[in-house]
Amino acid sequence: MSLLVARGVRKTFAGIVALDDVDLEVEPGELVGLIGPNGAGKTTLFNCLLGITRPDRGSVGFAGRDLARMPVYRRARLGIGRTFQRVELFSGMTVRDHLLVAERARRGDGALWKDVLGLGRLRRDEVDRSERTLELLGLADVADRPIESLSLGRGRLVEVGRALMTEPRLLMLDEPSSGLDRSETDALVATLHQVHRERDIAIVLVEHDVDMVRGFVSRLYVMDFGRVIASGATTDVLGDELVRRAYLGGAAP
Amino acid sequence: MHDLISALLRGFPIGCVYGLVAVGVVLTYKTSGVFNLAFGAQAFVSAAVYFVLHVRDGWPIAPAFAVAVLVVAPVVGFVLDLALFRHLRSAPPIARHVVSIGLLVGIPAIVVLALHFGTSPAYGPRGIVPGGLVVYRFGEYAVSRDELTTIVVTFLAVGLLSALLRLTAAGLRMRAVVESPRMTELAGVNANRVGSLSWMLSGLFAGLAGVLLAPLFPQVSADNFFLLIVAAIAAAAFASLSSLPLALVGGLLLGLIGQLLATWLPTGSLLAQGLRPSFPFVALFVLLVFWPGLRRRRESTDPLAAVDPPPPQLAADVRSRELTLLTRALTVVAAGVGLWWVLAVANAFWLLLVTQAVILSIVFLSVTVITGMAGQISLAQAVFAAIGAFTTAQLANRFDVPLLVTVLAGAAIAAIVGALLALPAVRLGGIHLTLATLAFALFFENVLVKVDWIGGSAVPPRVARPVLGPIDFAGDRSFFFLSVAVLVVVGSLVMLVRAGTTGRFLRALGGSEVAAAAVGINPARARVTAFALSAAIAGLGGGLLAMQQGQANYQADFSVGAGLFWIVIVVTLGARTVEGAVQGGAALKLFPQALKAVGLSLTWQPVLFGLGALTFARHPEGIVEHGKRTSLAAVQRLLDRRTRT
Ligand SMILES: Nc1ncnc2c1ncn2[C@@H]1O[C@H](COP(=O)(O)OP(=O)(O)OP(=O)(O)O)[C@@H](O)[C@H]1O
Ligand SMILES: [Mg+2]
Numbered sequence: 062m063s064l065l066v067a068r069g070v071r072k073t074f075a076g077i078v079a080l081d082d083v084d085l086e087v088e089p090g091e092l093v094g095l096i097g098p099n100g101a102g103k104t105t106l107f108n109c110l111l112g113i114t115r116p117d118r119g120s121v122g123f124a125g126r127d128l129a130r131m132p133v134y135r136r137a138r139l140g141i142g143r144t145f146q147r148v149e150l151f152s153g154m155t156v157r158d159h160l161l162v163a164e165r166a167r168r169g170d171g172a173l174w175k176d177v178l179g180l181g182r183l184r185r186d187e188v189d190r191s192e193r194t195l196e197l198l199g200l201a202d203v204a205d206r207p208i209e210s211l212s213l214g215r216g217r218l219v220e221v222g223r224a225l226m227t228e229p230r231l232l233m234l235d236e237p238s239s240g241l242d243r244s245e246t247d248a249l250v251a252t253l254h255q256v257h258r259e260r261d262i263a264i265v266l267v268e269h270d271v272d273m274v275r276g277f278v279s280r281l282y283v284m285d286f287g288r289v290i291a292s293g294a295t296t297d298v299l300g301d302e303l304v305r306r307a308y309l310g311g312a313a314p
Numbered sequence: 315m316h317d318l319i320s321a322l323l324r325g326f327p328i329g330c331v332y333g334l335v336a337v338g339v340v341l342t343y344k345t346s347g348v349f350n351l352a353f354g355a356q357a358f359v360s361a362a363v364y365f366v367l368h369v370r371d372g373w374p375i376a377p378a379f380a381v382a383v384l385v386v387a388p389v390v391g392f393v394l395d396l397a398l399f400r401h402l403r404s405a406p407p408i409a410r411h412v413v414s415i416g417l418l419v420g421i422p423a424i425v426v427l428a429l430h431f432g433t434s435p436a437y438g439p440r441g442i443v444p445g446g447l448v449v450y451r452f453g454e455y456a457v458s459r460d461e462l463t464t465i466v467v468t469f470l471a472v473g474l475l476s477a478l479l480r481l482t483a484a485g486l487r488m489r490a491v492v493e494s495p496r497m498t499e500l501a502g503v504n505a506n507r508v509g510s511l512s513w514m515l516s517g518l519f520a521g522l523a524g525v526l527l528a529p530l531f532p533q534v535s536a537d538n539f540f541l542l543i544v545a546a547i548a549a550a551a552f553a554s555l556s557s558l559p560l561a562l563v564g565g566l567l568l569g570l571i572g573q574l575l576a577t578w579l580p581t582g583s584l585l586a587q588g589l590r591p592s593f594p595f596v597a598l599f600v601l602l603v604f605w606p607g608l609r610r611r612r613e614s615t616d617p618l619a620a621v622d623p624p625p626p627q628l629a630a631d632v633r634s635r636e637l638t639l640l641t642r643a644l645t646v647v648a649a650g651v652g653l654w655w656v657l658a659v660a661n662a663f664w665l666l667l668v669t670q671a672v673i674l675s676i677v678f679l680s681v682t683v684i685t686g687m688a689g690q691i692s693l694a695q696a697v698f699a700a701i702g703a704f705t706t707a708q709l710a711n712r713f714d715v716p717l718l719v720t721v722l723a724g725a726a727i728a729a730i731v732g733a734l735l736a737l738p739a740v741r742l743g744g745i746h747l748t749l750a751t752l753a754f755a756l757f758f759e760n761v762l763v764k765v766d767w768i769g770g771s772a773v774p775p776r777v778a779r780p781v782l783g784p785i786d787f788a789g790d791r792s793f794f795f796l797s798v799a800v801l802v803v804v805g806s807l808v809m810l811v812r813a814g815t816t817g818r819f820l821r822a823l824g825g826s827e828v829a830a831a832a833v834g835i836n837p838a839r840a841r842v843t844a845f846a847l848s849a850a851i852a853g854l855g856g857g858l859l860a861m862q863q864g865q866a867n868y869q870a871d872f873s874v875g876a877g878l879f880w881i882v883i884v885v886t887l888g889a890r891t892v893e894g895a896v897q898g899g900a901a902l903k904l905f906p907q908a909l910k911a912v913g914l915s916l917t918w919q920p921v922l923f924g925l926g927a928l929t930f931a932r933h934p935e936g937i938v939e940h941g942k943r944t945s946l947a948a949v950q951r952l953l954d955r956r957t958r959t
Contacts, residue, residue, distance in 0.1 A: 134831045134834050137834040149832075150825065150826060151821065151825030152826070171835070175814065176810055182814060
């Protein structure tokens with residue numbers, strides 16, 4: 062059974078058709094790419110999948126459940142994690158705090174009475190878990206720095222770490238490599254591979270960096286003007302004439 | 315039919331004034347992102363100046379009008395923009411709201427001081443035409459000359475404004491900013507010039523509304539203006555805070571419906587007594603919660619806001635171990651000395667004063683929760699305190715419940731009311747939430763307080779002091795200890811919550827709501843929790859205050875105006891820390907004594923704290939926290955140097 066199924070998702074903004082009957086499927090543990098020129102609707106699709114925007118039409122299902130009308134936080138708790146193209150960080154908090162908040166949210170114990178009884182303070186195992194994620198992403202050296210002091214690229218890594226702390230079954234990454242240099246990108250890819258191997262999470266990757274996509278995903282969707290214009294195995298799709306013309310400007314890949 | 319038409323005739327001029335104010339509010343909201351809560355205070359400035367010149371000093375109407383409305387009013391708007399709001403364009407919205415609340419508290423006090431309103435009350439304001447009370451009769455209907463003037467002036471002013479917006483180059487630029495501020499900036503329009511112009515124009519509208527409204531009341535007083543501005547805010551909400559013509563229409567509708575209610579509801583019925591005075595507040599609340607245009611609109615935030623410097627870390631988070639020990643030791647010593655002074659030196663007067671300061675510190679911790687932790691401004695905190703006080707009084711008097719139980723019941727009921735209020739309002743966020751709390755607070759003040767089983771009948775209900783087993787808290791000294799104990803408990807509780815899950819979730823929500831939801835935090839639940847906790851703390855403090863005073867006196871201790879002042883004090887001194895709340899309590903009670911000692915009027919208190927709130931824009935952590943951090947850093951440097959050598 063597919064992990065994520067989106068059928069006929071359509072979204073318009075004041076007459077602009079941002080998504081036009083998009084279908085998308087992701088199997089458990091699968092690595093899927095989503096590419097397309099600027100304004101193709103990739104970010105809008107992510108927003109519809111997580112419930113940040115409500116699609117005009119179409120259905121989204123996750124792990125066999127219909128997500129219609131389910132608020133963002135409940136979808137997140139079902140196991141959908143994501144990062145944001147325009148980074149969304151918790152200003153005023155340290156890097157470690159970002160992970161700790163996500164850890165708390167995963168455990169879901171937000172009851173006030175626990176705080177009042179003093180049970181809301183940090184626990185050893187929470188700190189240990191955040192420590193491991195910090196090391197995994199190479200953020201240990203900046204763990205106690207306020208988030209504002211980080212570069213954009215490392216801010217994206219914090220977003221990845223924050224999403225990982227919630228132990229998602231599906232991780233949606235919106236251009237995680239923009240703002241990273243070549244070696245940082247390679248390190249990120251290696252980390253994602255490792256995470257994927259260890260925890261068997263499915264990943265949907267939105268990227269403009271075709272090399273990164275080619276090296277990472279096994280299946281690829283191509284979008285243009287709100288439609289899926291091609292999908293299939295990565296090598297097939299990237300070789301497709303239509304895709305090359307729409308996305309790669311006709312240049313040989 | 316006759317009643318209907320005469321009601322419409324009476325409602326129309328009032329609606330015109332509402333419309334004027336609504337147009338002014340929408341104008342500045344659209345061009346500068348400031349929801350100007352101080353608009354009523356601006357109207358009061360012109361009304362007061364006009365009164366002083368025309369009535370008190372006997373100037374003829376024309377020059378008095380020219381100075382009060384055509385000169386003073388736009389200058390006030392210009393100065394506010396130049397000195398304050400211009401610099402807040404990319405500040406977080408909460409900074410703009412705090413500044414406008416500070417002005418709302420500070421400006422009327424300045425006027426009272428500057429025009430000597432305190433010593434000679436301003437009775438008998440007059441309109442802006444001679445013989446304003448002359449009545450014209452059209453068959454069986456009557457309209458006074460003042461009313462006609464109001465209608466004519468309103469349509470003239472709105473007509474001129476539309477002409478200006480449509481026909482002049484400056485108007486075109488302003489309209490462009492109203493449509494899309496970003497686009498206009500990209501097109502190279504000088505946003506500062508457009509801002510100045512719109513603030514002067516809206517100031518002019520405030521001034522006009524002020525002089526037109528003044529004759530409706532026997533006395534020129536800031537409170538009347540504040541209340542009427544609420545109706546106008548409802549009209550602005552009707553216009554979804556964006557359309558100028560709709561703002562005028564909304565004002566007219568509110569004026570007409572208000573008069574129709576007055577006519578149709580049988581006088582004397584509970585509905586009439588309840589609904590008539592509260593109609594503007596109910597309308598505002600309902601519009602805020604249900605009006606679709608508002609629900610879709612998100613608070614205007616500058617995309618550049620994200621690059622603003624983050625709120626500084628609390629001083630407690632950055633100091634070293636030795637320094638922490640040092641400050642702890644100092645705190646203990648200070649508390650010890652304070653206790654010794656209260657026990658050994660203070661007389662009954664000072665003991666009462668200090669006890670009140672302690673209790674108010676408890677109440678102010680509710681602001682620490684809702685503003686310092688949840689980042690929202692609630693103007694209903696005084697009402698939650700009142701709910702605690704009334705519950706304490708009513709349960710004890712009617713059902714003979716032990717007093718310590720009633721205080722806790724008061725906190726619980728305040729929490730329930732707070733949660734019920736927050737449920738529909740909390741997803742609005744920002745200024746809309748603030749306005750909803752204001753509407754609720756005014757509804758409580760004008761309607762619920764008068765209900766027998768809530769606020770009691772004519773006299774404030776009496777409240778005794780509690781007894782706990784063998785300990786009787788009737789004595790002032792033992793009650794002082796009780797208050798201190800409650801303060802310690804509530805203060806520790808606030809610190810626990812801040813360090814716990816709820817505090818973390820709220821901080822994350824303040825940083826990015828969408829990212830917080832994306833890791834599984836339920837934003838509404840976290841905020842409703844904060845609201846309920848804050849209301850409970852306020853209710854607890856209110857109950858204690860009532861026991862201390864021996865009565866639950868709404869007018870003296872819990873009015874909406876008092877609540878505004880509380881917010882201003884706490885936010886100025888420091889809304890993020892427990893110390894901030896304690897210093898707020900001390901300031902509120904001890905500052906007047908200091909003023910008395912140097913022979914200054916008490917009106918200086920709102921002036922100083924109102925202006926103090928303006929520093930929020932620069933030091934959102936509060937001036938005390940700011941001072942503490944600066945001095946701690948200095949001490950830390952000293953320590954570091956010593957250890958190095
Ligand atoms: N909130 C919104 N309001 C109006 N239009 C929007 C909104 N969000 C997206 N759009 C429009 O929808 C279309 C798709 O945008 P989207 O951001 O999803 O594209 P994208 O594929 O993520 O592009 P990019 O590669 O630049 O990130 C664009 O035309 C965009 O202008
Ligand atoms: Mg995008």
